[in-house]
Amino acid sequence: MARIGIFRSAIIVAILVLILGVGIYTVLQRFASESSQPSYDSFGDEFTLISQDGPISLSKFRGKVVVLFFGYTSCPDICPTDLARMAAAFRMLSKKELEETKGIFVSIDHSRDTVMIVSAYANFFHNNIIGLTGDETTLSKVAKDYFVFFDKAETGDTSEDYTLDHSTTTYLLDREGKVRKLIKHDATTGDLAAAIRHVLKS
Incomplete structure (x- = not known):
């Protein structure tokens, strides 16, 4: 026992x-x-840049999910590819989802990209993407706030002959303007559309 x-x-x-x-x-x-x-609390801040309709602030889009990308209109590959992906992702959204989403393309090429040039370029891809620019000081601060890297590489004899090496991240901001997700350059259109829907529902 x-x-x-x-x-x-x-x-x-x-x-x-x-x-x-x-x-x-x-x-x-x-x-x-x-x-x-992941926490992106250190990413981003309020900014005011110039659109074809005048100064516009990020806070104007409170209540919408913002898809934000930094680049320049003379970019030979990365920028058109990523903006085309953004446009394709927008076309995958429902009408209601698209109404609650806004695309923003910020040009980091303050010397060559005028307001009209960057606006026309952004609209070429999709009418829900707006183009913004600003002076060198303002753009540098916005880029720093979002940890955007860019560097000028001279390619010719004049001041207009250069390219800009830059980071390729697309930022998803929630309805409060906070960064919620980073989309890599190699993500698919479906990946981006799914991420947008996820942030819309969160």
């Missing part, structure tokens, strides 16, 4: 240890999941 009692106690202890282990594992998994969620 003593042996049976000891055996029974051992089983009970083993079960309790197992239950405790499962509980600890569940808590740790939940903590790991929560802590692995």
Whole structure:
């Protein structure tokens, strides 16, 4: 009987240890999941840039999900590709979803991209994308706020002969103007559309 009692106690202890282990594992998994969620609190800030209709602030689009991209109209590859993807993603949205979304293209080429040039360029891809620009100081601050890298590379003899190496991230901002997701250049149109829908619902 003593042996049976000891055996029974051992089983009970083993079960309790197992239950405790499962509980600890569940808590740790939940903590790991929560802590692995990316935070973009340090990204972005309110800004005011120039559109074809005059000064416009990011806060004007509160209540909408903003798809934000930085580039320049003379860009040979990255910018047209990413803006075409943005336009294609917009065409995948429902009418209501599109009404609650806004695309913004900010030109970092203050020397060559006039307001009219950048506005026409953005609209060429989709009429829900607006083009914005500004002076060098303002653009530099906005770029810094969003951790946008760009660097001029001379390609000729005149001041107009250059390209701009720049980062290729597309930013998704929620209805409060906060960055909620970063979209890489190699993401698909479907990826972007799904991300927009996710932020719209959040």
